[in-house]
Amino acid sequence: MRSLEHCAPHSVYGFGSETEEENIAILKSASASNAPPGTSVQIHDVLMARIQNGEVDPQERLVDTAVATEFGVSRMPARDALMRLAHEGYLEQTTKGFVLPRIDHQEILEIFDLRRLLEPRAAALAAQNLSEDAFSNLEAALINARRAMKAGEREKLFRACEIFRNGWINAVPNISLRKAVQRYMTQVQAVRMMTFADPANHPVIVDGNTGLLQAFRRRDAVAAADRILRFVFDGESAYLAAHAAAEVNQSNNPGQRLLPGKTPR
Amino acid sequence: MRSLEHCAPHSVYGFGSETEEENIAILKSASASNAPPGTSVQIHDVLMARIQNGEVDPQERLVDTAVATEFGVSRMPARDALMRLAHEGYLEQTTKGFVLPRIDHQEILEIFDLRRLLEPRAAALAAQNLSEDAFSNLEAALINARRAMKAGEREKLFRACEIFRNGWINAVPNISLRKAVQRYMTQVQAVRMMTFADPANHPVIVDGNTGLLQAFRRRDAVAAADRILRFVFDGESAYLAAHAAAEVNQSNNPGQRLLPGKTPR
DNA sequence: AACGTGAAAACTGTATACGAATATTTTGTG
DNA sequence: CACAAAATATTCGTATACAGTTTTCACGTT
Numbered sequence A, B: 001m002r003s004l005e006h007c008a009p010h011s012v013y014g015f016g017s018e019t020e021e022e023n024i025a026i027l028k029s030a031s032a033s034n035a036p037p038g039t040s041v042q043i044h045d046v047l048m049a050r051i052q053n054g055e056v057d058p059q060e061r062l063v064d065t066a067v068a069t070e071f072g073v074s075r076m077p078a079r080d081a082l083m084r085l086a087h088e089g090y091l092e093q094t095t096k097g098f099v100l101p102r103i104d105h106q107e108i109l110e111i112f113d114l115r116r117l118l119e120p121r122a123a124a125l126a127a128q129n130l131s132e133d134a135f136s137n138l139e140a141a142l143i144n145a146r147r148a149m150k151a152g153e154r155e156k157l158f159r160a161c162e163i164f165r166n167g168w169i170n171a172v173p174n175i176s177l178r179k180a181v182q183r184y185m186t187q188v189q190a191v192r193m194m195t196f197a198d199p200a201n202h203p204v205i206v207d208g209n210t211g212l213l214q215a216f217r218r219r220d221a222v223a224a225a226d227r228i229l230r231f232v233f234d235g236e237s238a239y240l241a242a243h244a245a246a247e248v249n250q251s252n253n254p255g256q257r258l259l260p261g262k263t264p265r
Numbered sequence C: 001a002a003c004g005t006g007a008a009a010a011c012t013g014t015a016t017a018c019g020a021a022t023a024t025t026t027t028g029t030g
Numbered sequence D: 001c002a003c004a005a006a007a008t009a010t011t012c013g014t015a016t017a018c019a020g021t022t023t024t025c026a027c028g029t030t
Helices: A020-032 A039-052 A064-071 A075-088 A105-129 A132-151 A154-169 A175-183 A185-195 A201-217 A221-252 B020-032 B039-052 B064-071 B075-088 B105-129 B132-151 B154-169 B175-183 B185-195 B201-217 B221-252
Strands: A092-094 A097-099 B092-094 B097-099
Touching: A039 A064, A039 A075, A064 A075, A075 A092, A075 A097, A075 B075, A105 A154, A105 A175, A105 A185, A105 A201, A105 A221, A105 B105, A105 B175, A132 A154, A132 A201, A154 A175, A154 A185, A154 A201, A175 A185, A175 B105, A175 B175, A185 A221, A201 A221, B039 B064, B039 B075, B039 B185, B064 B075, B075 B092, B075 B097, B105 B154, B105 B175, B105 B185, B105 B201, B105 B221, B132 B154, B132 B201, B154 B175, B154 B185, B154 B201, B185 B221, B201 B221
Parallel strands: none
Antiparallel strands: A092 A097, B092 B097
């Protein structure tokens, strides 16, 4: 059984239990509380946590009926959750179940372009708006990230970077811009999945965040914008390298491909 | 009854029929073709087209059962479509049906900021990518717009401008960017509703589009970006003026407000 | 033994139904 | 006549059922 530390920090329901009985019990107890967020929402969060924790095999088929029985509900909530995950980009709907998205290379490049438009402005606004609390949270996340990097704990580093990013993004006062940036979080995650695989990228990431935090601290909007812009560029470079490596890997043993080919949109 | 020319030009299913029978017939025939895009997908597209065309009243309540009966299907496809639209930001889910997202003054200003980030790049890419067909469509739309302006037909001018805008946006090769721009169509619509009320704005709009088309024709990406940026700024100015006028109007007769009050987000 | 054909299984999409929550209207009372 | 409380109505979320479609597997033929 996996440890609970793998739970997504953003998940309201931080449980990673595996057995049907446990899930049923948890859902029951949660719905017994005064706040009923809906069964499908809970399933959605649990599945998203699993996906983000890499607990879903790339060739695993998530079927609504199976998910439904696992959580002790009917097909509808499970189907809603799966379809919502699919729409958010966490899953892809095939004729035979839901699978991890075959990441479209072209789309990732497009989103890098978009992020270069949005995130510098977002960081600049955040620099002028970050609260002291937010600063300490960012700092804590960065310390955790650095520690995880030194310990070689890829997973923890991943989490820390996510917290860091969420920290400053939540300080963006322009709510619409914030939502726009957050909308591409899934793609950011997908890219991270690839780039984090190479430990050589870890120092770049941590250093980038460090510089960003320093700019934030100085309330230097210009520097923050520059930093994040460079960060996105660096991310693109790292992604391209990882993509190329995956391509080679793919051609060598086409049986188990790390990255599937293009998806016709 | 609305005329058919109001159909969304970007909709795959370019029908804007209103009666239940027509919709049923259309769905039936579509599903009879070899490509089954699913009923809920079709409903989704139709509703999105309506929203983007401003055919949905701001205080209209879209209820799944009503949509279902309108399209002659059960609640499930309608519900899927509505929830998907809500998730995409085109609708807002309330305890009593789905409604258009109530955009408040602050949010409109935020979205102007966002559009200044996105649309110049989009226009620049479109300038490099527009086909000859698209050019003639843009030109036709512009001619219609000018004619409507001279005839003082506000509604037709509105439509022509919408077609023009959709025309070049659909030529943006970066699909993700295109979707991002289109996501704020409702805001654009709301702003237009206000700014078009004042005929003094009409020449500004038509001239702006004319200049944009000229830049497109020259494949001048820089000029196109500049043009659209200025266009957004002008739109903001016009909106602010209209907003101020509406504020005065509102305080005079608070019974019928042009823009609803702020929404706690 | 390889390949094509057919049947069974699995999965999805949609239809219908029911319970729960919430808004609205009606009714009763001060 | 105003206000509160209950009844009503509307809508959502979920459950269950059914039909269509695709995949897979097994069997028979060449």
